[in-house]
Amino acid sequence: MTSTAxxxxxxxxxxxxxxxxxxxxxxxxxxxxxxxxxxxxxxYGVVAGTGRLLDAIAEFRFGPEELAWLRREHVVxxxxxxxLEAYRFTGTIRGYREGELYFPGSxxxxxxxxxxxxxxxxxxxxxxxxxxxxxASAAARMVAAAVGRPLAEMGSxxxxxxxxxxxxxxxxxxxxxxxxxxxxxxxxxxxxMGTAAHAFTLLFDSEERAFEAQVASLGAGTTLLVDTxxxxxxxxxxxxxxxxxxxxxxxxxxxxxxxxxxxxAQLDELGATGTRITVTNDLDEHAIAALASAPVDSxxxxxxxxxxxxxxxxxxxxxxxxxxxxxxxxxxxxxSSEGKATVGGRKQPIRALRGGVAxxxxxxxxxxxxxxxxxDAGRALHVPLVTAGxxxxxxxxxxxxxxxxxHHAAAIAELPADALRLSRGEPAxxxxxx
Amino acid sequence: MTSTAxxxxxxxxxxxxxxxxxxxxxxxxxxxxxxxxxxxxxxYGVVAGTGRLLDAIAEFRFGPEELAWLRREHVVxxxxxxxLEAYRFTGTIRGYREGELYFPGSxxxxxxxxxxxxxxxxxxxxxxxxxxxxxASAAARMVAAAVGRPLAEMGSxxxxxxxxxxxxxxxxxxxxxxxxxxxxxxxxxxxxMGTAAHAFTLLFDSEERAFEAQVASLGAGTTLLVDTxxxxxxxxxxxxxxxxxxxxxxxxxxxxxxxxxxxxAQLDELGATGTRITVTNDLDEHAIAALASAPVDSxxxxxxxxxxxxxxxxxxxxxxxxxxxxxxxxxxxxxSSEGKATVGGRKQPIRALRGGVAxxxxxxxxxxxxxxxxxDAGRALHVPLVTAGxxxxxxxxxxxxxxxxxHHAAAIAELPADALRLSRGEPAxxxxxx
Numbered sequence: 073m074t075s076t077a078x079x080x081x082x083x084x085x086x087x088x089x090x091x092x093x094x095x096x097x098x099x100x101x102x103x104x105x106x107x108x109x110x111x112x113x114x115x116y117g118v119v120a121g122t123g124r125l126l127d128a129i130a131e132f133r134f135g136p137e138e139l140a141w142l143r144r145e146h147v148v149x150x151x152x153x154x155x156l157e158a159y160r161f162t163g164t165i166r167g168y169r170e171g172e173l174y175f176p177g178s179x180x181x182x183x184x185x186x187x188x189x190x191x192x193x194x195x196x197x198x199x200x201x202x203x204x205x206x207x208a209s210a211a212a213r214m215v216a217a218a219v220g221r222p223l224a225e226m227g228s229x230x231x232x233x234x235x236x237x238x239x240x241x242x243x244x245x246x247x248x249x250x251x252x253x254x255x256x257x258x259x260x261x262x263x264x265m266g267t268a269a270h271a272f273t274l275l276f277d278s279e280e281r282a283f284e285a286q287v288a289s290l291g292a293g294t295t296l297l298v299d300t301x302x303x304x305x306x307x308x309x310x311x312x313x314x315x316x317x318x319x320x321x322x323x324x325x326x327x328x329x330x331x332x333x334x335x336x337a338q339l340d341e342l343g344a345t346g347t348r349i350t351v352t353n354d355l356d357e358h359a360i361a362a363l364a365s366a367p368v369d370s371x372x373x374x375x376x377x378x379x380x381x382x383x384x385x386x387x388x389x390x391x392x393x394x395x396x397x398x399x400x401x402x403x404x405x406x407x408s409s410e411g412k413a414t415v416g417g418r419k420q421p422i423r424a425l426r427g428g429v430a431x432x433x434x435x436x437x438x439x440x441x442x443x444x445x446x447x448d449a450g451r452a453l454h455v456p457l458v459t460a461g462x463x464x465x466x467x468x469x470x471x472x473x474x475x476x477x478x479h480h481a482a483a484i485a486e487l488p489a490d491a492l493r494l495s496r497g498e499p500a501x502x503x504x505x506x
Numbered sequence: 507m508t509s510t511a512x513x514x515x516x517x518x519x520x521x522x523x524x525x526x527x528x529x530x531x532x533x534x535x536x537x538x539x540x541x542x543x544x545x546x547x548x549x550y551g552v553v554a555g556t557g558r559l560l561d562a563i564a565e566f567r568f569g570p571e572e573l574a575w576l577r578r579e580h581v582v583x584x585x586x587x588x589x590l591e592a593y594r595f596t597g598t599i600r601g602y603r604e605g606e607l608y609f610p611g612s613x614x615x616x617x618x619x620x621x622x623x624x625x626x627x628x629x630x631x632x633x634x635x636x637x638x639x640x641x642a643s644a645a646a647r648m649v650a651a652a653v654g655r656p657l658a659e660m661g662s663x664x665x666x667x668x669x670x671x672x673x674x675x676x677x678x679x680x681x682x683x684x685x686x687x688x689x690x691x692x693x694x695x696x697x698x699m700g701t702a703a704h705a706f707t708l709l710f711d712s713e714e715r716a717f718e719a720q721v722a723s724l725g726a727g728t729t730l731l732v733d734t735x736x737x738x739x740x741x742x743x744x745x746x747x748x749x750x751x752x753x754x755x756x757x758x759x760x761x762x763x764x765x766x767x768x769x770x771a772q773l774d775e776l777g778a779t780g781t782r783i784t785v786t787n788d789l790d791e792h793a794i795a796a797l798a799s800a801p802v803d804s805x806x807x808x809x810x811x812x813x814x815x816x817x818x819x820x821x822x823x824x825x826x827x828x829x830x831x832x833x834x835x836x837x838x839x840x841x842s843s844e845g846k847a848t849v850g851g852r853k854q855p856i857r858a859l860r861g862g863v864a865x866x867x868x869x870x871x872x873x874x875x876x877x878x879x880x881x882d883a884g885r886a887l888h889v890p891l892v893t894a895g896x897x898x899x900x901x902x903x904x905x906x907x908x909x910x911x912x913h914h915a916a917a918i919a920e921l922p923a924d925a926l927r928l929s930r931g932e933p934a935x936x937x938x939x940x
Contacts, residue, residue, distance in 0.1 A: 080687075080688050080689075086701050087705070090719050090723035091709065138692075141691075191706075194663070202663060203667075228513070230637075235668065235669045236633050253516075258575045266517030267520050269625075269628070271825065272524065272625075274829070274841065276528075285524050285528035289524035301842055326844040375819050384665075385664035395709060
């Protein structure tokens, strides 16, 4: 188990140090993680990373190595080092389920703990949720654009080697069917896929020899990459090597709208009517939508997916929204900085529905109990994630990912029909503070 | 030590399986890692990640857990599992030094090994170099825009929690002076910085009380964040709390060009003439350039830096360029796919210089020895990274990062003056295949 504790901005620790000295470190506090806006004219966002964050919180410990380094670098005082050494998160976190949709202001996580205990999780929580949600939000748009055709995530090589695993996981939650990333398979139960690259074809004296070798190893049901030299000859070689029972051909270059139709006709002529066509050439949601009428059977998406398709970070922030004053009780707080003002107070979010269709994101400020809102208020969006320091097991591991994927599909089904359009627009439903 | 072996696309392993079956897995092969083009009208790119990649190669082992999962999932045959179990990279890698500049086609890594031994590193090598180089390339532009003023990397919260550490490292190599990320300090020797967030101010009954608490803990030389409520009152409170010896104020909102001048005037009026001003509000290289005439003392950059400022992946690829045929010797290979053709053959890159100024990226194909090119050909760009499986220690750890930072500064100094312009343009020097 590797400590996650130093994946943290230095100022979290210097704030703890100063709060300890001032005696304010244990002030009961409420922090909120939310996005001020959706990026780039998007109509909804998708929450992802929650299960990963819970794991990271469990491993958030300042061990001997972390403490020795902090001491040597004089990052904080000896008193603060003692406090960090004893650190365990003992507070409570509730929040949106992983896979849930979100809108501007949605209180995605509400962290209740002493000030120091809560503030120190800021960097880690944002790193995980900002990246994973950026990928999931892009993935959901690609799934919508593919209108039922399967999608595979193939972007590991276009993002950091750890982010690659997170991206595969986030895309799967948002409806992708598989990933090329083996670690995502092992760690999170994401189905993995992939057969061969151009290098394999180039390793042999001829394309046909390479295809024969691949079929000998992976069977005729494999996918052959047919564009190393000339696509028409490649398709002919593929059917010659595998027979008409060939599983699929993959095309990774050229003008796909044109090429795919030619390849389909050629496969059919050759009798390979059941052979599928998968395409993988620099796709994003718009390129996928443009192929809707082409005889494509599945898509593989790389760069644009793992970089959030134009919005590589979700823009979420983590803010103190309330603290308990010894004299006067709970006080809502929020900065008033220009263009970055924060709505203070503990919040209870509800997705208002009419006839099963989402109509608003209702954010009840000052946190009334859900029961007080009555059964018609809508679907309560918060679930317990951590209760008095104990993680909720439902959201962890492969089971958590499977649950998130299922929940995402249900949440998407509640959206009004035009929410799935790819064009730039307003959020699909308004956020109302109540 | 965590194995990095499954941070790999499935198809790398299925290719190995098929090559083993065909008896071609040990074919002596040359793979090349390069970028076909620079993103987005950029004039140069910056190589980063090399030292991290070498570490990851050292940890690239299929241990019992990895093998058990591959077996259970039937990813490859039992013969391939045996081969993977014995895997150690025993080949040779030479390449561009970390921190070096690159241009379209620059052969950044040349990997010589048996086919299977070399192909299996593809995903990992690309993940590391594509992300780290994207950040370093953006960082270098910001450094140019800041014309000597110091820059700090503060984007940990806007990228995956592991990528955050890599980003801090890459930015430092490209000339940033510090990072907020503690793990980057511990792991790579990057200087760390940071004092307090808005939450700290909101924790107290008044801004002045918060500033007093921060100064009590961090000293008057600290940086106070003055825009939680009203900047003018914030500056007054800051100087009241810390005295005229206050180290710096930080401004994180508003129209910085205007605000910074007002704050400078106010600080000077109050006698805090030595107090510096640091700004951190959604900066990128263009915003930094726009502040050139404003009295800013330093910049903190987050989102745009860690997401590559519009180019979040460097677009590098990893291709088989030569293989040894038992009968005919070395054969150059390359796919001819539309728009993605590859120049085959082992390559020797030289930066041609005239009077110390770079004039071309000369790529000698078929790899003549450097000596044969004569002393006037320019600066040879390849250094040994791995020799017969042994890592070159010079590029590892904090010492490797420091060397890369130094080398980067020297390489930038060779560029023609207009190469540092931020506007979209052609590569600063042409790539010539010789």
